[in-house]
Amino acid sequence: MTRPHLVHPRHVQNMMYIVLSLMAAVVVLPVLGLLAYMMIKGLAGLNPDLFLKGSQALLPAMVGTLYLVLLTAAIAAPIGIAAAVYLSEYAHRGILVRLIRLAIINLAGVPSVVHGLFGLALFVMMLKFGRCLLSGAATMALLVLPLIISASEEALRQVPQRLRDGSLALGATRWQTIRRVVLPNALPGIMTGLILSISRAAGETAPILFTAAFLSLTNPYPESLFDEILALPYQLFVMTSEMPSVPAETKWATAFVLVVLVLGLNIGAILWRTHLRRAKRW
Amino acid sequence: MSALPSAVGRTLTQTGEDGSQSAGQSVAEEAFLPTCEEVPCAPNILRPEGEIKLEARSLNMYYGSFQALRNVSMAIPERRITALIGPSGCGKSSFLRCFNRMNDMIDGFRLEGDVLLEGNDIYRRDLDLAYLRKRVGMVFQAPNPFPMSIYDNIAYGPRLHGRPDRSELDQIVEQSLRQAALWDEVKDKLRQSALGLSGGQQQRLCIARVLAVQPEVLLMDEPASALDPTATFHIEELMLQLMEHYTIVIVTHNMYQASRVSQYTGFFLMGELVEFGHTEQIFETPRDKRTDDYIRGRFG
Amino acid sequence: MLRTRQAFDEQLEQLQQRLLQFGTFVEAMVDKAIRALTYQDLNLAREVIAEDDTADHMDVEIEQMCMHLIAQQQPMGSDLRVIGSTMKVIADVERIADYAVDIARIAIALADTEYFKPLVDIPRMAELVRHMLRRGLEALIKRDMDMTREIIEMDDEVDALWRKLRAQLEDIMQERPLVVPQAVYLLLVARYLERIGDHVENIAERVAYVETGQLTNLAPTHRTDYQPESFNGAPGRAIQHDEGKPSGGW
Numbered sequence: 085m086t087r088p089h090l091v092h093p094r095h096v097q098n099m100m101y102i103v104l105s106l107m108a109a110v111v112v113l114p115v116l117g118l119l120a121y122m123m124i125k126g127l128a129g130l131n132p133d134l135f136l137k138g139s140q141a142l143l144p145a146m147v148g149t150l151y152l153v154l155l156t157a158a159i160a161a162p163i164g165i166a167a168a169v170y171l172s173e174y175a176h177r178g179i180l181v182r183l184i185r186l187a188i189i190n191l192a193g194v195p196s197v198v199h200g201l202f203g204l205a206l207f208v209m210m211l212k213f214g215r216c217l218l219s220g221a222a223t224m225a226l227l228v229l230p231l232i233i234s235a236s237e238e239a240l241r242q243v244p245q246r247l248r249d250g251s252l253a254l255g256a257t258r259w260q261t262i263r264r265v266v267l268p269n270a271l272p273g274i275m276t277g278l279i280l281s282i283s284r285a286a287g288e289t290a291p292i293l294f295t296a297a298f299l300s301l302t303n304p305y306p307e308s309l310f311d312e313i314l315a316l317p318y319q320l321f322v323m324t325s326e327m328p329s330v331p332a333e334t335k336w337a338t339a340f341v342l343v344v345l346v347l348g349l350n351i352g353a354i355l356w357r358t359h360l361r362r363a364k365r366w
Numbered sequence: 367m368s369a370l371p372s373a374v375g376r377t378l379t380q381t382g383e384d385g386s387q388s389a390g391q392s393v394a395e396e397a398f399l400p401t402c403e404e405v406p407c408a409p410n411i412l413r414p415e416g417e418i419k420l421e422a423r424s425l426n427m428y429y430g431s432f433q434a435l436r437n438v439s440m441a442i443p444e445r446r447i448t449a450l451i452g453p454s455g456c457g458k459s460s461f462l463r464c465f466n467r468m469n470d471m472i473d474g475f476r477l478e479g480d481v482l483l484e485g486n487d488i489y490r491r492d493l494d495l496a497y498l499r500k501r502v503g504m505v506f507q508a509p510n511p512f513p514m515s516i517y518d519n520i521a522y523g524p525r526l527h528g529r530p531d532r533s534e535l536d537q538i539v540e541q542s543l544r545q546a547a548l549w550d551e552v553k554d555k556l557r558q559s560a561l562g563l564s565g566g567q568q569q570r571l572c573i574a575r576v577l578a579v580q581p582e583v584l585l586m587d588e589p590a591s592a593l594d595p596t597a598t599f600h601i602e603e604l605m606l607q608l609m610e611h612y613t614i615v616i617v618t619h620n621m622y623q624a625s626r627v628s629q630y631t632g633f634f635l636m637g638e639l640v641e642f643g644h645t646e647q648i649f650e651t652p653r654d655k656r657t658d659d660y661i662r663g664r665f666g
Numbered sequence: 667m668l669r670t671r672q673a674f675d676e677q678l679e680q681l682q683q684r685l686l687q688f689g690t691f692v693e694a695m696v697d698k699a700i701r702a703l704t705y706q707d708l709n710l711a712r713e714v715i716a717e718d719d720t721a722d723h724m725d726v727e728i729e730q731m732c733m734h735l736i737a738q739q740q741p742m743g744s745d746l747r748v749i750g751s752t753m754k755v756i757a758d759v760e761r762i763a764d765y766a767v768d769i770a771r772i773a774i775a776l777a778d779t780e781y782f783k784p785l786v787d788i789p790r791m792a793e794l795v796r797h798m799l800r801r802g803l804e805a806l807i808k809r810d811m812d813m814t815r816e817i818i819e820m821d822d823e824v825d826a827l828w829r830k831l832r833a834q835l836e837d838i839m840q841e842r843p844l845v846v847p848q849a850v851y852l853l854l855v856a857r858y859l860e861r862i863g864d865h866v867e868n869i870a871e872r873v874a875y876v877e878t879g880q881l882t883n884l885a886p887t888h889r890t891d892y893q894p895e896s897f898n899g900a901p902g903r904a905i906q907h908d909e910g911k912p913s914g915g916w
Contacts, residue, residue: 176473177473244510246506246508246510247510247512247513249468249504249506249510250506250510250511250512250572250575251512251522252468252471252499253466253468253499253503253504253506253576254499254500254503254522254523254526254575254576254579255495255496255497255498255499255500255523255526255527255579256496256526257495257496260526264522264526265512269513621742622740625742647879649742649743649746650742650743650746650747650879651743651747651878651879651880652743652879653879657743658743658744661742661743662671662741662742662743662744662745663670663671663674663742664670664671665670
């Protein structure tokens with residue numbers, strides 16, 4: 085005998101829909117709340133003076149962060165993408181590959197402050213780069229490398245195997261196949277991964293704490309790789325932890341600018357991905 | 367055909383990218399291959415008359431510990447259509463992929479025996495894999511045009527193998543599309559994405575893409591299984607036209623297709639070539655009971 | 667283990683049963699025609715002529731069954747051979763029905779004639795070809811090649827009787843010009859029975875084809891001793907039959 089449902093499946097369906105959408109909303113709320121809170125608190129401090137005037141002006145710090153982020157990308161992207169291509173296209177399952185993957189996972193798990201200390205030891209002290217843009221970017225590159233590798237690997241995996249087969253069967257070498265078919269089609273995914281990694285780099289403080297960032301500089305805009313820089317997250321960090329004299333709204337305004345910068349990068353990446361996905365479909 | 371310098375009875379383990387092989391070779395270089403008379407042939411395996419384009423001799427293939435092919439010997443005649451039929455997992459696709467070495471990349475792949483293209487061993491050490499695949503083209507089950515323009519799809523192969531100039535390329539593109547009976551349908555939209563074509567058109571594009579590198583052999587792995595009946599008949603008609611210039615080997619689940627297009631048919635079962643003969647003979651008067659059961663649909 | 671194509675198997679079985687029914691029906695026609703001739707029974711003869719329509723219907727029906735099976739099931743291998751052979755065999759059986767009708771017509775023509783001697787060898791020949799027909803269809807359905815050998819032996823006997831009758835009738839026609847019309851008719855009957863035997867032999871040849879796929883002429887030599895220009899066209903085909911067929915005027 086089949087017994088009837090206690091509650092009709094349609095009602096269960098409706099209930100679950102409501103419960104699940106509420107839970108999803110819970111995730112969104114803190115983000116929106118945080119943004120709103122920062123905006124309200126910092127609104128008074130948000131003015132042109134904040135960006136241009138005084139020793140804590142934001143513009144040089146933003147420029148410093150921009151340089152840092154670009155150099156990080158320039159270092160991490162080629163290495164990361166190359167590693168991803170090796171892992172996904174060339175490597176057979178073996179001990180070496182397993183070791184590499186293990187290293188990547190561990191690298192991703194290392195706290196960022198340890199990266200900072202490692203960068204201090206390797207780039208600043210051992211290689212004698214000094215506390216500078218290059219040391220900071222190299223340290224930051226180490227931090228984001230696992231992100232770039234896994235995002236790129238994922239993007240490469242998304243390229244259908246039948247496209248590779250089609251190319252190989254036409255007599256293409258593996259490299260020709262990667263260069264002409266795989267990479268062009270994985271590019272949207274790789275680029276979004278790259279931008280997301282970089283937005284992470286833009287917000288990090290610990291890696292540049294000992295390797296690159298200063299609070300104030302006589303020459304705030306760096307002219308070479310070996311110049312010291314100002315950086316937005318570092319500025320915020322020092323401002324909030326060591327400078328009680330700075331008005332609260334200035335701190336909130338700074339935080340707001342930083343968050344908007346990072347979110348802007350993220351949203352830009354998402355929009356770009358959707359655009360590219362629409363252009364290339366298989 | 368008889369005196370061919372090559373390696374006999376060697377074992378091929380992991381094969382690298384450009385034909386470099388790593389281990390497991392018991393090579394007797396410059397030894398002579400046994401002639402066909404010396405190779406013991408099963409009674410139901412026909413040796414076709416005329417020129418032989420491709421040949422497999424005593425082929426055993428393994429994926430790790432799984433044996434995909436068991437002592438398969440088959441001679442494939444030039445400028446004919448040879449169909450390979452059999453249930454899923456019988457080894458027919460694996461066998462097909464031996465002829466352009468598309469199995470090499472699979473982990474654990476191992477091959478014993480010889481595969482010959484016009485009498486030359488294609489698993490030899492110094493073989494130029496790109497050149498082999500240029501001569502032996504392949505069309506896959508699902509149409510797989512590259513996400514680029516129709517023109518660039520066709521030009522892909524020629525650009526791999528050299529640097530053809532613009533007018534040369536234009537000519538190759540037109541000729542290949544004409545040969546694949548697609549020119550009239552796409553001549554006004556060569557710059558548009560190949561992904562906008564219908565399934566049947568995409569498959570003909572893939573055939574044209576292979577023809578553009580001027581192969582001698584076309585391997586077709588269930589080329590019409592993803593297509594509707596009309597598109598299927600297009601492909602079949604095209605195959606019959608192409609037969610004039612190309613040696614075609616087709617793997618198909620559809621034995622009616624095999625009976626329509628091919629002159630020779632081989633039936634595979636659990637890695638074994640059970641029967642190989644003229645297509646009419648296979649479908650009307652198969653010699654082996656297993657072949658009869660399979661083609662009558664009375665299997666298992 | 668799952669059995670595949672059960673419905674198709676049942677349809678094939680049905681087809682073979684229908685073929686067997688057709689054979690039985692035509693065999694009865696031959697029997698009646700010969701009895702009508704022997705006992706000069708006009709009613710029986712007319713019955714046979716009327717039954718020709720039924721035989722034609724059965725022929726058409728079986729052919730359609732075959733065509734439907736081909737279209738719906740796309741038979742291959744031995745299934746294809748069974749269906750293809752059935753289509754050929756029904757043509758032979760239908761031809762045998764035509765001969766029965768021809769014999770019945772002769773029976774009507776000779777109903778009022780007093781036979782110059784009682785019919786003995788003709789009924790005996792008829793008995794043999796009827797038996798052959800029954801065994802032939804049985805062999806086809808059972809795919810029994812041993813039975814086909816039996817059929818060949820019986821056909822040799824039929825041929826021997828035909829040669830004997832022909833010689834006897836020749837003598838009679840030379841000696842007694844008055845009975846020539848009657849003798850010609852009886853010669854035709856004997857000839858028809860001999861041809862029926864050949865058609866059954868065609869059926870028997872199908873057994874080997876269905877079973878092995880080999881198309882063979884079962885008795886390529888045994889008729890070479892008799893090749894009269896006036897009668898035989900291509901062996902195994904009753905080309906002459908159409909010309910010799912008793913037409914409306916009979």
